[in-house]
Amino acid sequence: MTARIYKVLRSSPIGLFLFFLLSCEPFVNEFSDLSEAQMYTASSLTTVVVNNNPIVMTWNIRFGAARSPFFADSCGDSVILKKEHVEANMDKVAAKIREIDPDIILLQEVDIFSKRSGYVNQVQYLLDNTSMNYGCFASVWQADYIASDGIGRMNMGNAILSKYELSEAERIQLRLRTDQSDLVKYFYLRRNILKVRIPELDLYAVNIHATAFATDDTKQKHIGKYIEVLSEINTAGGRFVTGGDLNSLPPDCDAIDFCEYDMCSGENFHTSEVEPYHKEGSYFDNFPGEPEILQPLYDAYIPAIDSVENNSPEHFTHAPSTSYEHWEKKYDRKLDYLFTNLSGGWVQGTDSTYQSLWELSDHMPVAAALNTERN
């Protein structure tokens, strides 16, 4: 569509002028509060029969970096990955998705034509290498160039892939952090909720990747907005499946402070002489009520992994490099969740936290089968 518009514009003097003006696309996409998500279709569609117990999966795939020592979320100094490494990692991610064979996937940290991941369109790649047919994508971080640490061109976001057609895909902007300078905030992530309708299942899918490193009340705002979006669907009589990387601990979690687990060599925390006191993203009591922030979701909706398992190590989904390198613990907390408001909930015994996929990301996927039959 864009190519056709440009063709028409270039064919006349006024068109040429407008073409020049259109070249003033923003350097950094700041997004409106509500916008349309980008839609994708697999190059070759797989024939699908409607499944009354569709398998839903959530996975933060870490932009195909697998366990690479990326500077921003581990203790490494790698920034620009080799394209062939990313493609090899995405091959393995696609293979595991084919093996699990979900009907709906909620993905976080998906890159599209980002310099750090070899300019691979990871949404299209997964559509073309799995049995998923349709996708939608909502940017979290989109800029012509991030002039920091040599990151370069960036387009990272949330995606929902489905075997079934998608419609009414929306990108819902979440509040930005208030603990950053204007310059940093301009070039930083713009978190969102991605919401889409799946007509064949009479279902909404809602995907979120909440803030990870904020030290103010941004996480409270993100989870609050998330609950509001779900409540709107629920109140209107709609059915949904939802989840993502909430970057929050489950209620009644045994531990809330992971600073020492996540500490890199040379770092020091928990001393009054050092700022910050806690490591960003490793402490979960930054505002009143943060340790119990997900309780409203457990109260109102049905989790794929029952709440009695909240402190079970076999359902921990986050596996930072430091936990293993320093403490020989691969998984140390649960940050990824699935919920539904379907009356039938989840099919018993189908829930899984795929910790065996440790090699492919610093987050483990969670999956379960929905019981879509109405009670």
Add this chain to the structure above:
Amino acid sequence: MKNLIYIAILSGQLCSAQNWFPHSAVPLPEKRWDVGIFQPFRFGVSEKLEYSLHPLLFFVMPNLSIKLSHKDVGSWSTASRHGFFYPTPLLNMLTHEDKFGVISPEFDPIPRLLGLYSDWLMTGSLSPSTYLTIKTGLSAGISFGYLDERSSIDLPLVYHRLGVFYNKWALRLGVDLTGQIAKKLRFLVDGDAHVLPGFDGDLSLEHKGVLIWDKSEHFRLICGYKFVWGRFPFGTQARILPYIPMIETWVPFIDLQWTGTRI
């Protein structure tokens, strides 16, 4: 802040580094000099020889070119231009972690790089005050060490100019048209192509439009825009420059230029 200044210098000077305005095939008269904030310093050594260098950029990216006038071809003046630039110090300054790190520190240090170029220029008069310049040239990029392709700066103007070091060579083509609008007002429009055969992001097309106000014999003000379209590893991109992020707007390009005669 220092790095922001370096980035601004790089952008402005690279924009004009292979910008041949007012580089027609006619060299400066002997002993005449010409310099601008973003334009190179030029000096007419003789009626047939001119040299130029970018003074602000020279300390971080040493550069020099000479223009040699040749025999006319019909009514067309002809000249060749030959030059070099050494971008390694500037690129190493931009290679660091944290803010304004344009290149990832994992590629530190950038190896010694030497860019060489030669162009052929022909200028003809379309009317008493209107001149057309046609130019073509080749450039070569020599790396005295391993240069990782991932160290490229994938921005308009910069990517295809520094692309010569990854692709080893490039072809340049261009056309300039200058003319008089009023007694002290001139115009220039140009179009240039940078071609890097076989490179991922092999083509850049640039167009500039400026107005030149000759305030006096020794000072002029230039105002205009530059439009660039290019193929990059991520697809195509078009942009009007200069473009100011954060404010998200284009602003006119402004340059101040001085000229004089060495006694």
